[in-house]
Amino acid sequence: MALKGFAGFAIRKVSAAAITVFxxxxxxxxxxxxxxxxxxxxxxxxxxxxAHKIQEMYEKFGLAGSLWDQFVAYLRQLFLHGDLGYxxxxxxxxxxxxxxxxxxxxxxVLTALVIALVVGTLLGAIAGWKTGTRLDSIIITVSLTLYxxxxxxxxxxxxxxxxxxxxxxxxxxxxxxxAGLTGWAYWKDVLWHMFLPTCAIIIWYAGEYIxxxxxxxxxxxxxxxxxxARAKGIKESAVLLRHALRNAILPVVTITGINVAFAISGVxxxxxxxxxxxxxxxxxxxxxxxxxPVLQGLFLIFAVIVVLANLAVDLIYGKIDPRVSVGGGQ
Amino acid sequence: xSWLLKRLQGLREFLKLLxxxxxxxxxxxxxxxxxxxxxxxxxxxxxxxxxxxxxxNILQPPSSQFWFGTDHLARDIWSQTIYGARxxxxxxxxxxxxxxxxxxxxxxxxxxxGGKIDEVLMRIVDFxxxxxxxxxxxALAAVLGPSIWNIILVISxxxxxxxxxxxxxxxxxxxxxxxxxxxxxVGASDNLLMFSEIMPNVVPLMFAEAVLMVTNAIxxxxxxxxxxxxxxxxxxxxxxxxxxxxxxxxxxxPWWVIPPIACxxxxxxxxxxxxxxxxxxxxxxxxxxxxx
Amino acid sequence: MALIDVENLKVYYFTRAGAVKAVDDVSFSVDKDxxxxxxxxxxxxxxxxxxAIMRFAAPPGRIVGGKIIFEGRDILxxxxxxxxxxxxxxxxxxxxxxxxxxxxxxNVGQQITEVIHQHEQVTxxxxxxxxxxxxxxxxxxxxxAKSYPHEFSGGMKQxxxxxxxxxxxxxxxxxxxxxxxxxxxxxRQLLNLINDLREKLGLPIILITHDLSVVAETCSKVAVMYxxxxxEQADAxxxxxxxxxxxxxxxxxxxxxxxxxxxxxISIPGAPxxxxxxxxxxxxxxxxxxxxxxxxxxxxxxxxxxxxxxACHLYK
Numbered sequence: 001m002a003l004k005g006f007a008g009f010a011i012r013k014v015s016a017a018a019i020t021v022f023x024x025x026x027x028x029x030x031x032x033x034x035x036x037x038x039x040x041x042x043x044x045x046x047x048x049x050x051a052h053k054i055q056e057m058y059e060k061f062g063l064a065g066s067l068w069d070q071f072v073a074y075l076r077q078l079f080l081h082g083d084l085g086y087x088x089x090x091x092x093x094x095x096x097x098x099x100x101x102x103x104x105x106x107x108x109v110l111t112a113l114v115i116a117l118v119v120g121t122l123l124g125a126i127a128g129w130k131t132g133t134r135l136d137s138i139i140i141t142v143s144l145t146l147y148x149x150x151x152x153x154x155x156x157x158x159x160x161x162x163x164x165x166x167x168x169x170x171x172x173x174x175x176x177x178x179a180g181l182t183g184w185a186y187w188k189d190v191l192w193h194m195f196l197p198t199c200a201i202i203i204w205y206a207g208e209y210i211x212x213x214x215x216x217x218x219x220x221x222x223x224x225x226x227x228x229a230r231a232k233g234i235k236e237s238a239v240l241l242r243h244a245l246r247n248a249i250l251p252v253v254t255i256t257g258i259n260v261a262f263a264i265s266g267v268x269x270x271x272x273x274x275x276x277x278x279x280x281x282x283x284x285x286x287x288x289x290x291x292x293p294v295l296q297g298l299f300l301i302f303a304v305i306v307v308l309a310n311l312a313v314d315l316i317y318g319k320i321d322p323r324v325s326v327g328g329g330q
Numbered sequence: 331x332s333w334l335l336k337r338l339q340g341l342r343e344f345l346k347l348l349x350x351x352x353x354x355x356x357x358x359x360x361x362x363x364x365x366x367x368x369x370x371x372x373x374x375x376x377x378x379x380x381x382x383x384x385x386x387n388i389l390q391p392p393s394s395q396f397w398f399g400t401d402h403l404a405r406d407i408w409s410q411t412i413y414g415a416r417x418x419x420x421x422x423x424x425x426x427x428x429x430x431x432x433x434x435x436x437x438x439x440x441x442x443x444g445g446k447i448d449e450v451l452m453r454i455v456d457f458x459x460x461x462x463x464x465x466x467x468x469a470l471a472a473v474l475g476p477s478i479w480n481i482i483l484v485i486s487x488x489x490x491x492x493x494x495x496x497x498x499x500x501x502x503x504x505x506x507x508x509x510x511x512x513x514x515x516v517g518a519s520d521n522l523l524m525f526s527e528i529m530p531n532v533v534p535l536m537f538a539e540a541v542l543m544v545t546n547a548i549x550x551x552x553x554x555x556x557x558x559x560x561x562x563x564x565x566x567x568x569x570x571x572x573x574x575x576x577x578x579x580x581x582x583x584p585w586w587v588i589p590p591i592a593c594x595x596x597x598x599x600x601x602x603x604x605x606x607x608x609x610x611x612x613x614x615x616x617x618x619x620x621x622x
Numbered sequence: 623m624a625l626i627d628v629e630n631l632k633v634y635y636f637t638r639a640g641a642v643k644a645v646d647d648v649s650f651s652v653d654k655d656x657x658x659x660x661x662x663x664x665x666x667x668x669x670x671x672x673x674a675i676m677r678f679a680a681p682p683g684r685i686v687g688g689k690i691i692f693e694g695r696d697i698l699x700x701x702x703x704x705x706x707x708x709x710x711x712x713x714x715x716x717x718x719x720x721x722x723x724x725x726x727x728x729n730v731g732q733q734i735t736e737v738i739h740q741h742e743q744v745t746x747x748x749x750x751x752x753x754x755x756x757x758x759x760x761x762x763x764x765x766x767a768k769s770y771p772h773e774f775s776g777g778m779k780q781x782x783x784x785x786x787x788x789x790x791x792x793x794x795x796x797x798x799x800x801x802x803x804x805x806x807x808x809x810r811q812l813l814n815l816i817n818d819l820r821e822k823l824g825l826p827i828i829l830i831t832h833d834l835s836v837v838a839e840t841c842s843k844v845a846v847m848y849x850x851x852x853x854e855q856a857d858a859x860x861x862x863x864x865x866x867x868x869x870x871x872x873x874x875x876x877x878x879x880x881x882x883x884x885x886x887x888i889s890i891p892g893a894p895x896x897x898x899x900x901x902x903x904x905x906x907x908x909x910x911x912x913x914x915x916x917x918x919x920x921x922x923x924x925x926x927x928x929x930x931x932x933a934c935h936l937y938k
């Protein structure tokens with residue numbers, strides 16, 4: 001049953017994604033069960049707590065029984081109740097703790113990704129078009145250098161220069177605490193706080209987009225359909241846009257999917273350096289507090305976000321490249 | 331003995347080629363500086379980087395006594411910087427070696443045998459590649475505990491799939507080549523084929539990948555250390571940054587932060603340049619294009 | 623008066639090692655009712671010479687000399703804008719069959735209407751109708767206008783290329799290796815199509831190929847190129863019956879014949895000279911069976927002989 005066209009393509013991709021998510025769930029379980037130490041005993045230092053009560057606690061937190069029992073309990077908890085566990089350190093359900101931080105992270109990441117994509121693709125296209133010129137060399141050297149520097153390092157540099165020494169931007173956080181701003185003033189304050197961490201992320205990403213787009217553009221400009229388009233008498237600008245760029249951006253769409261995985265890693269670094277109250281900073285705090293349930297929940301959510309993002313990118317790519325979804329041959 | 335001589339000659343040839351490449355030159359230069367730091371560290375006016383000092387010497391800017399100044403526990407930053415090179419290169423080389431070895435093995439087996447083995451292995455590879463690398467490393471490091479060897483293990487677990495994919499591609503394209511078919515018709519066994527025909531052509535690629543993998547390892551050690559998952563019994567550049575940031579005194583002591591940042595960036599750039607140079611050199615036609 | 627007159631064309635590639643004389647003093651012309659076949663080995667400069675007609679010179683190549691007179695005007699002195707307007711509409715080109723000459727992300731109808739919209743003021747519907755008709759003209763069902771290039775076979779892609787090139791009724795059509803890389807049955811179909819179109823549209827054609835049989839099927843006039851120069855020009859029949867230049871002779875002899883006696887396969891030993899530092903004297907001399915002393919010293923000039931134009935010291 002080979003479904004034709006886009007519908008078939010979409011269904012295949014979605015099923016693959018579902019299987020991957022399940023695999024991640026299993027992996028997540030295994031990973032965090034290697035933890036040495038007993039979280040329940042840590043919570044109840046008091047030796048007077050009865051063994052019965054402790055047993056109750058074990059069961060409540062799904063730590064009772066054999067490994068297989070625990071696994072089943074975990075799956076049931078997750079899929080039937082949407083329960084990611086309980087944070088011992090924060091005394092709150094993990095899902096709640098994470099959900100609280102999600103919007104801030106999305107705000108940061110999506111803004112940075114969009115700007116990086118636009119700027120990076122443009123610069124990369126220019127570099128590819130003008131390969132061999134001075135402008136091209138400058139663009140590549142700068143992007144290769146910036147791409148090699150870890151985001152947290154870029155973050156520290158930027159923080160020191162623009163926040164500490166020049167004092168243009170705040171030292172961290174998402175908004176000025178205690179200022180009680182609302183409405184437009186609040187958002188302006190947030191934007192001001194958001195500027196540096198976003199820049200740190202953009203500087204790194206744009207580098208990658210530049211390099212990929214440049215290579216892609218170089219490949220495309222070598223193709224015969226470019227000269228074939230010129231032979232039709234089309235204006236150079238149209239050749240570049242309709243023929244060159246339109247084909248050159250295909251790899252860019254592909255790597256955006258992979259980039260989400262990178263973006264998550266990057267946002268952990270950026271949020272930590274700039275004390276931005278999102279999921280990334282939560283990772284750092286949880287590591288410090290040895291809050292494993294939250295770490296486990298975060299890992300799961302990050303991985304699932306990556307799968308979903310890749311799925312979205314695959315579907316979009318299927319729409320823009322007819323070779324993938326429309327059947328080939330005669 | 332003559333085998334050794336031949337290898338040494340090959341090495342000289344290779345170095346000469348490397349130095350004709352622009353990036354190669356830069357990479358080699360930085361590498362030499364790192365080497366000096368590693369080998370001659372103890373002779374370069376250094377002390378134990380972990381040794382704390384007296385109160386008056388806390389957070390001192392660079393002076394004739396402390397070339398790079400001191401940190402918040404009056405430790406000598408110059409020494410920390412110099413000895414940091416040892417850890418960086420240790421972690422870098424070992425992690426790169428382990429990752430490349432394991433990844434290449436999987437790639438070779440998968441590419442050569444194909445079929446079910448390939449499918450299963452590639453599914454595993456794809457799965458691992460889909461997991462976001464920093465959360466994965468953090469989870470592994472948190473679970474395994476801080477120690478230099480655990481960090482190396484964490485890096486290898488995270489990055490091996492990338493090497494596997496690259497090597498597998500190469501093996502697949504080599505398989506197509508006629509000489510493998512020719513060997514086969516003479517009745518050579520599978521193992522023999524794999525090693526004698528494909529290995530020599532894959533080894534250069536493995537080498538280039540290993541060099542680039544060093545950059546990932548350096549990055550990973552630095553970021554894990556910065557986030558507090560590093561091995562505090564060592565004073566790597568990443569740990570330096572961790573202490574600097576964590577103490578809240580970063581802005582007051584730029585001399586604390588600049589050396590590790592410069593070293594991390596320089597090392598990553600060096601190996602990026604070297605990796606790019608190596609893979610350019612391996613490409614056929616490199617010599618001709620330069621008129622060598 | 624010839625439709626197009628190429629005079630003393632020179633196209634050089636400027637590399638770090640020096641100037642490669644890819645096309646060195648080439649002249650030919652095509653009349654309204656002619657089909658010129660340009661034949662030669664790979665690398666002899668035929669494609670470069672013909673690309674120059676549309677003022678295409680891929681860097682590091684540059685057109686350094688000569689004239690290309692089309693409909694009374696020298697293309698090499700026109701402004702960039704005038705050349706651009708000429709392309710696709712005055713002179714049109716169809717590219718090598720096996721290559722990627724069609725944009726993979728546009729459907730074929732759009733690729734045809736693109737040319738139409740560039741040169742004429744028509745509505746979208748009119749252009750689309752014309753595109754469909756053009757596809758029918760080259761033997762493809764108009765319903766396939768919405769299909770993408772990867773959905774077509776090599777031969778059909780070539781037909782699409784011809785449709786694109788002919789839709790705006792160009793006055794000169796250039797075909798670069800139109801059937802190379804296609805199987806013989808498809809080759810025949812395409813050559814028939816080309817001949818058909820030529821008659822129907824009254825189109826003069828310049829055809830580049832290395833395949834003698836293709837030239838025999840379609841061309842009225844032939845020019846043989848070697849190492850950046852034209853060594854012989856004649857009408858097709860005369861060339862086949864009485865090749866004058868030793869190279870032309872060898873080319874024709876090298877072509878195996880299905881009919882007739884079975885003989886050994888002949889090839890021309892040696893290789894063309896490097897065009898970076900070309901030898902003194904005749905370029906073909908090292909491989910020429912009729913070489914004489916003078917061939918080592920001086921380049922032969924073009925002379926007329928029995929309706930052929932030939933550059934060889936054998937003829938004075």
